[in-house]
Amino acid sequence: MEDLNKKKFSLTSFFLQWEWMLVILFILVNIVNINLSPYYFTFGGLRDATMTFLDKAFIVFPMVLIMILRDIDISVASIVALASVLMGYLYSLGVPMELAVVICLATGALCGFxxxxxxxxxxxxxxxxxxxxxxxxxxxxxxxxxEDQSVGSFPEWFGFFGWGYFYGIPFILIAFVILAVVFSLLLHQTTFGRRIYAIGNNPTATRFSGVQVDKMKLIVFTLAGLMSAVTALFLTSRMGSTRPNVATGYELDVIAMVVLGGISTAGGKGRMLGAVIAVFLIGFLRYGLGLINMPAQVLMIIIGLLLVIAVMVPNLKPKAKAKTKASKSPSHQAAG
Amino acid sequence: MSEYVLELKGITKTFPGVTALDHVQFQLKPGEIHALMGENGAGKSTFIKVITGVHQPDAGTIFLNGQEVEIRNPKEAKARGIAAIYQHVTCYPDLSVTENIFMGHEKVQKGTKRIRWKEMHEEANLLLKELGAKFDSKATMGTLSVAEQQIVEIAKALSTNAKIIIMDEPTAALTRNESEELYRITEKLRDHGTSIIFISHRFEDMYRLASKVTVFRDAKYIGTWGISEISNENLIVAMVGREIKQLFPKLEAKIGEEVLRVESLGRTGFFADISFYLRKGEILGLTGLVGAGRSEVCQALFGIAPADKGRIFINGKETRIADPLDAMKQGIGYLPEDRQQQGLILSWGIDKNITLPALARLSNKGWVNRKKETELASNLSKKVNVKTPSIFNLVSSLSGGNQQKVAVAKLLTSDLNIIILDEPTKGVDVGAKSAIYEIISGLARQGYAIIMVSSEMPEVLGMSDRILVMREGRQTAELEKSSATQEAILEAAMSNKNDSVIDEAAG
Known part of the structure; x- marks a missing residue:
């Protein structure tokens, strides 16, 4: 009777989680990369590789929340561009860089709002x-x-976002890890996160339970805008200049990482950890294949295949379950 | 030729972990309306799916007109003249009535495959006329009422020359008048020699229509009786396997001071001039036909669709209710009519469902306290007596009655004084109904003030201290328990004064 209040821990279901699949894929990618290129497995190489793919990964966090809400945001790359361009433009007009950075963040948040x-x-x-x-x-x-110009020559301190090290670790990696922990806790340990899952599963029932669904959505989309602006900071810093066509296609990269991370496109399911692993999986895959000069098109095909697997595998499990359940809850299929 | 059009013997069907049917039998004569009854989970739905070819039985035989047959898929069932009509009409709302009727067996020109619209519309109109329908075959399905859509489903069955029609709770969503209309059509079908299997939770459906009744319980065949051979009590015993001594265990509750007063409340297009008061410990029954505006009044009080006229007083103070959170803060809770869509998150465990409205109380600066959460969920689950091995089990795995108990438990997490129950026993089987009445009665004794919306007359009469009747958006009667009778309620619910405030467009 005591068991009533304790969740059963099952070893099989623990290892059947999608995150393990991602970890195995991640190890596989690294083994292949090591065998393909002697230059791959060097600390300096891997460390600097993170700098090139982590900038867009900041948008992955709010995108996970949005997709759990059963929504999507494909304007994030444009917000990156707008926030970045506005910051560069204001600086070129003589506005202090510190203020320009604040305006960049505010612009992102406003766009998301x-x-x-x-x-x-x-x-x-x-x-x-x-x-x-x-x-x-x-x-x-x-x-x-x-228009079609670019602005740049930012102050030296601004380069720290993209190129800075902290005790030998890239600053962008530190920022990413800290935010990953913050967003994981937010999603999995707080009332805010619980309500997001609730909305994604059944918005009406959640509203009827006294949750302010509209307010929650407003916060999450604003957060997506803000994090897009954070991406704009890191990206602009790394490139040293900005143009209106920066970050093109980022929204699809981000959505790909989220879906590969096991977040259900139907909403309500998935975890932050999966998306974080997926960020490194795709990032290292891209870096390794880049070292051996694999054409970008081949890389796209590989990522595409991974995505197909990602959306298929979680769908197979519930289907098998649903079949056994069909007997108990009639689904009212038309027989005629 | 056999005596029976359809006969099933020793049908067994198991799913992993569940025996859905255990050697059940069934016999259907030509031109007979045969009621099939049993609690939810008794195996009726699986049985229907065996007949319509959705499921294949593991054992047993099916005879059609005395010949042993195998029904391998729904298409074969259709070809053999078997059709099913479900409670939730499965239609294409954006297509025309004709298209819905002929879906899957359209009349097509040989060779060119062109659809012969004119012929189809004509035949559809003929069928509709036969069934006494008052709408045209070119009407869009979505614009019709549920009752009208069911007529279309029946027409669809007839268009395939069905000899056996299965009706699965067809009256569940219908008003009294509409049910009468359905009875008439069903009898007409019977007189034309069609055999009908009629599934319903309403006893009045069965007494009105059927000549025979078969009861299933816990996946087993219990028996078949002529309708006049079995008493109401014995039928309930057959269905639940025990005697329900008191269906309405209403205990006397101490009625205290007034907690809610509503003065000429209205929402344009939905209801107008609603005035009533509610006291501590009191159960106010709110009844009327489906669509009379009862749910809308409740939803206005809960802030889902706020009222635009009138005044609301809680504990004597005038107040406004902006949204559900606001309502809960002021002590009002709402049990929605549709527990699966509005009440619960089916893919979640019982524990998380129960605590969803109370997360703020179960957390510290936004951090959820899992221990406190599990404790509260476990206590409340016990309090309302949810039958489950663990509170972490998914709500979707529970029966309708137990799901409803979880929905009630959600209300108890918050600090409420007023509870609004919208059709609390809808789609719940007889045994669980009585358990829910017990919970409601207990809540009133604890001092909750309760508004109970219900379409079921015995429930309203059995549970309420006072009864408010609505018709077409207006309140037409307020009856004390002592003076309330079925006739008085019906008269108030149906009287034909022409002052409806419901917009045609909105309804």
């Missing part, structure tokens, strides 16, 4: 359509600000 507001106010529009529109608008504004 606008997305959230539109999604909450116009419920008949899906998040894809809303963020598709703002994706075009935000990128368009970036082009109006800078």
């Amino acid at each position: 606008i997305n959230g507001l539109l999604i909450v106010k116009f419920k008949e529009l899906s998040a894809v359509i809303v963020t598709l529109s703002t994706m075009i608008i935000y990128r368009g504004i970036a082009y109006i600000i800078l």
Whole structure:
């Protein structure tokens, strides 16, 4: 009877988790890479590789929240561009860089807030359509600000975001790990995270349980804008200059990482850890294949295949379960 | 030729871990309406799926007109003249009635494969006319009422020349008038020689229509009786396997001071001029036909769709209720009508469902306290007597009655004074109903003020201290328990004064 209050720990279900699959894939990728290139497995090489793929990974955190909410945000790359371009432009006009950085973050948050507001106010529009529109608008504004030029020559301290080390570890890696822990705790240990899962599973029942669904969405989309601006900081710092066409295609890379991380496209399922592993999986894959000059197209095919597996495998498990359940809960299929 | 159009013998069907059917039998005569009854989970749905070819039995034989047959898939069942009509109509809401009727067996020009629309519309109209329908075959399915959609489903069955029609709880979503209409059509079908298997939780359906009744319990065949041979009590015993001494265990509760007062509350297009008061320990029954605006009043009080006219007083103080969180903070809780869509997260465990409304109380600066959470969920689950091996089991694995208990437990997590129950026993089987009545009665004794919306007359009469009747968005009667009768309620619910405030467009 005591067992009633204790969750049973099952070894098989522990190892059947998607995250283990990702870890195995991650080890496989590294074994292949080591065999392909003698230059791969050097501390300096791996360390610096993280600098090139981690910038967009900051958007993965809020994207996990958004996709658990059963929504999506495809305007994130445009927010990166707009925030970055505005920051560069203001600096070129003589605004102090410190202030420009703050404005960059504020712009990102504002763009995300606008997305959230539109999604909450116009419920008949899906998040894809809303963020598709703002994706075009935000990128368009970036082009109006800078036309086809680029701005750069930022102060030296600004380079620290992209190129700085802290006790020999890239600053971007430290920032990523800290934020990964923060977002994991937020999602898995707080009422905020629990409510996000609830909304993703059943928004109506969640609202009827006294959760302010609209407010939650607004916060999460604003967070996505803010984190896009963080990406803008790191990206701009690493490149040393910015143009309106920066970060093109980032939204798809980010969504790919989230889906590969095991976050259900139907909402309500998945964990932060999976997405974090997926970031390194794709990043190292890209780095290793880059070392042996594998064409980018081949890389895309490999990532595509991984995604197909990612969306297929979790779908197979519930289906097998559903079959056994069908007897108990009639699904009212039309027989005629 | 056999005496029976359909006969099943020794049908057994097991799923991993569950025996859904255990050597059940069933006999259907031509031109007979045969009621199939049993609690939820008794095996009725699986049985239907065996007949319609969705499931293959592990053992047993099926005879059609005396010939042993195998029904391997739904298409074969259709070809053999078997059709099923479900409680939740499975239609294509954006297509026309004709398209819905002929879905899957459209009339097609040979060779060119062009669809012969004119012919289809004509035949559809003919079928609809036969069934006494008042809408055209070109109407869009989604614009029809549930009752009208069911007529379309019946027309669909007839268009495939079905000789055996299975109706699975067809009256569950219908008003009294609509049910009458369905009875008439069903009898007409019977008179034309169609055999009908009728599944329903409503006894009145069975007494009104069926000539025979077969009862399943716990996946087993219990018996078949002529309708006049078996008493209501014996039928319930057959269904639940025990005697239900008191279906309505309403205990006297001490009625205290007024906690809620509503003055000419209204929401444009849905309801108007609703005024009532509610006291501590009191159960106020809110009844009327489906669509009379009862749920809308409740949802206004819970802040889901706030009222735009009138005043609400809680404990004597005038207040506004902006959203559900606001309502809960002011002590109002709501048990939604549709527990699967509005009440629960089916893919979650019992524990997390129960604590969802109380997360703020179970956390410290936003951090969820798992230990406190499990403790509360476990206590409340015991309190409402959810039958489950563990509180971490998924809600989807529970029966309807136990799911409803979990939904009730959610209300008890918060500090409430007023509980609104919207059709608390809808789709719950007889045994679990009585358990839910017991819980409700207990809540009133604890001092909760309760509004209970219900369409079921015996429930309203058995449980309420006072009864408010609504019709077409207005309140038409307020009856004391002592003076309330079925007739008085019905008259107030159906009287034909022409002052509806419900927008046609909105309804």
